[in-house]
Amino acid sequence: MPANQVGTATDDTAFFGHPRGLSTLFFTEMWERFSYYGMRALLILFMTAPVAAGGLGFEARDAGVIYATYTAFVYLLSLPGGWIADKFLGLRRSVFIGGVIIMFGHISLALPGIATFYLGLVLVVLGTGLLKPNISALVGQLYLPDDARRDAGFSIYYMGINLGAFIAPLVCGTLAQAEWFKAFLMNLGIDPKGSWHWGFGAAAVGMFLGLVQFVLTGKFLGNAGAPPAPNPDAEEARKAKRQLILGIGAVVGILGLVAILGATNAVEINADNISFVIGVAYVIVTVGYFGALFAQEWTPVERNRLIVIVVLFVCAAVFWSAFEQAGSSLNLFADRYTNNTLFGMAFPSSYFQSLNSLFVISLAPVFAWLWVWLSQRSLEPSSPVKFAIGLLGVGLGFVILVPPAFTIIGAPEGFRVSPMWLVMVYLIHTIAELCLSPVGLSTVTKLAPERVVGQMMGVWFLGASVGNFAGGQIASLFETFPLPWLFLSVFATAGLASLVLFLLVRPIRNLMGGIK
16 A cells, blocks of 8 residues: 555554554644534524624524534535545644634634624635534544454544533533623623633634644654655646636636626626525535446446435435524524523523534444444344434434424513423434435445546535534425424425335335345
């Protein structure tokens, strides 16, 4: 293998029996996820908070579109981010540069002003697109292909993700929303309305800490993630550079055109127009992506498996459109309609964003054991069945919110429901996630023809991106659509997808060609 494909510490067992480099990536990703989920827990709340309370005063409709666009592009830009690392920067350099861009994005968000707000979102999107896919690839390069520790290493790495995601809302949410911290700022002579920006600033500090330890402990990565060797094919090298320049030019051109149209009032730049344009773009990108994919030469078995991947893509998009309501509509529900007290003590509404990660940390080992136990008894459900269960579970989570949503209608001002409703929702959603997310990731890698595994991982990121965009669109209806019917519509969509998938389990298994 090329030197940049495998680390030098493949026999190292210094980190709980794994290469010491895994600790470097564990803590880098932990702090990156801390910064991402800490900011995400505040984003829609900050946008919809009144200006008098330090927020932007946006309507949920506009905030939902911005949230949808932001979260969707975080995943979508993972596709060019991986390509740039493969062709130019290498994995390790891409992770570092991406982290620096993310840090400056959060610093920008920590500065008051609408211009710095939008600049911060753009920088976080660009940085995450460069860091996220490549740090995961770095984990794989710490091990030889036949190293039995590989799966366990990814499990440890996954715990780092959830540890950061669990801590982040507690820290950033406290700084942004806690009344005691606002009082502390007031005593220092600092305007407490700016507490939101302290929360965003904490996300920047988290990314900074991740970068520091990445640099200080980078030596433990060995040769993993080194820059790619110069391409001996001069024409191929020139082609890659032309593609990069054209891509950057296209982005700059589109942004410039939008700015000119908005400045000249030739086109009104509003939530509806933005949603329509991005929605059309997603349809074009998705159809074009799969059209180009199926136009290639495949064996009959490979083509059948690609059909299964397309089905899983659709199901994943539906799942994430519901699941990712956590940071949008469920976050608004927690803030506006939930009694956020525990044992008589008030807590910020953003704390609910930690529940999913807490449940993942608690339940992931249980599910890992459960699948093994069922497999030993020939009772383990197939991947399509697990997908269907996940879709049904994420839908049922929204059914739980229908009764409290009905009680809110016509209730006196200030009426709030028990926080246990949301606790139950996040528990069920976590169970659904554990049935679908890791299973889907593993199934796609097994179904993908070996020569296009990376391209098929792009399908998974694209599904997450489409789902996040759709989820934000749903959240934009929070103030204009009756909540019980909004939640029931999400259940109906996920439930229908689950039912169809249950009915298609047998033909899908036949198309999988022996893959379970």
